[in-house]
Amino acid sequence: MRQEIVNGIRKDYNKKRLQAKEDLNIRQNEIYDMLPRIKKIDQEIARLSINISRIILTKPEGLLNMIEDIRETIDTLKEEKEYILKKKGVPDIYLQEVYHCSQCNDSGYTAEGNMCFCFKQSLINELYNISSLGNLLQKENFDTFDLSKFDDIAYGKEKLTPKENTKVILKHALEFVDTFHKRDRNLLFYGGTGLGKTFMCNCIAKDLMDKGIIVLYQSSFKMFETISEHKFNRSLESYDNKDSFGLIYESDLLIIDDLGAESINSFTITELFNIINTRLITDKKTIISTNLSLEKLSEVYSDRIFSRLMSDYDIFKFYGKDIRTKRV
Ligand SMILES: [Zn+2]
Structure with a gap:
């Protein structure tokens, strides 16, 4: 019975995380409309990240140097993005997922793998309801x-x-x-x-x-x-x-x-x-x-x-x- 209750709460947490991703998507698209360069940068970063995975898989000669070069490019792009956003007064948080609980990012578990306080609280609330x-x-x-x-x-x-x-x-x-x-x-x-x-x-x-x-x-x-x-x-x-x-x-x-x-x-x-x-x-x-x-x-x-x-x-x-x- 307890397991069923815990599973129910987990489902709610998954929903919260999905919602956070969706909300981020909406904010991101607003920014992209307003600042097309940001969209370009994000696309470029995504492309370069895929390149890194590809390089790791194919293991060409000079692998480490290649990866290092790409990482530097990515860092430069990130700096540019940060600069543009700051200049336009967009807070950093605007392009990050926002969770209800910063301790566990709505996963219900802390980095050490313990049940987060917020999860315990949800469990207790649920117990109150069923009692x-x-x-x-x-x-x-x-x-x-x-x-x-x-x-x-x-x-x-x-x-x-x-x-x-x-x-x-x-x-x-x-x-x-x-x-x-x-x-x-x-x-x-x-x-x-x-x-x-x-x-x-x-x-x-x-x-x-x-x-x-x-x-x-x-x-x-x-x-x-x-x-x-x-x-x-x-x-x-x-x-x-x-x-x-x-x-x-x-x-x-x-x-x-x-x-x-x-x-x-x-x-x-x-x-x-x-x-x-x-x-x-x-x-x-x-x-x-x-x-x-x-x-x-x-x-x-x-x-x-x-x-x-x-x-x-x-x-x-x-x-x-x-x-x-x-x-x-
Ligand atoms: Zn939590």
């Missing part, structure tokens, strides 16, 4: 996470105050992103609405995407819609849907938001098991958030789903008052 999170993450990330919104007084029978509890979860979330490639545990967030579950998922998603990790973030409702479109309506399936369906299994991290909000039936239960189980086997991480209690989860979903969640997920309960209704 279906878009601009939301600019607002909801670890930097904007505000613990002061949580009450610091005892809540029901819970040992920790909502603030202390959220702090523990936050610490665990940070650990999750810091050790993403090394860990084999997944995350389950449960608790009522408006307690920061989705916000926490967004923080994790953004942090990992910024590191170039492929994250698919879907509400359970949307996820099952994607699956049924893929299974039952394949001939009409859109490309976007095909991508999303593939990512349910292949993304490095799948975040299923609001599990339990889908219509729960034997189809969705079977699919959910397949997803959870396949991702465990293939060592892909999953985060599930749900408004359902653990009792309800065990009641609604099959035993084999519940036992996977209990054994392979770190489970965190969110509790407290709805922070969304609080004024800051």
Whole structure:
């Protein structure tokens, strides 16, 4: 999946390079119309360059001297060209290809063969697009996470105050992103609405995407819609849907938001098991958030789903008052 995304970006880069050549052609022709001598010079230089190749191929006697002579002529022509352009006030850059990125000339790779920063950035942007999170993450990330919104007084029978509890979860979330490639545990967030579950998922998603990790973030409702479109309506399936369906299994991290909000039936239960189980086997991480209690989860979903969640997920309960209704 990652390779497909990289290939897509490469195609865009090739387009950019072609565009740069085309733009140069247009500028060149303008100059040729204005200054016919420049056209003559360019043609002459091109002809001489071909001559050099020919000489190298046929290896006549005195080869080096011949090449040296031609190179000198070319240099003289270049000087003349430069002089004319300068006199007419045409900037040098006018007859060069102009690239978006001067580090890699829009090839995506630096001279040392490393992926250019601009290419990495394109990859990250692409990951944002496919995660279906878009601009939301600019607002909801670890930097904007505000613990002061949580009450610091005892809540029901819970040992920790909502603030202390959220702090523990936050610490665990940070650990999750810091050790993403090394860990084999997944995350389950449960608790009522408006307690920061989705916000926490967004923080994790953004942090990992910024590191170039492929994250698919879907509400359970949307996820099952994607699956049924893929299974039952394949001939009409859109490309976007095909991508999303593939990512349910292949993304490095799948975040299923609001599990339990889908219509729960034997189809969705079977699919959910397949997803959870396949991702465990293939060592892909999953985060599930749900408004359902653990009792309800065990009641609604099959035993084999519940036992996977209990054994392979770190489970965190969110509790407290709805922070969304609080004024800051
Ligand atoms: Zn670049």
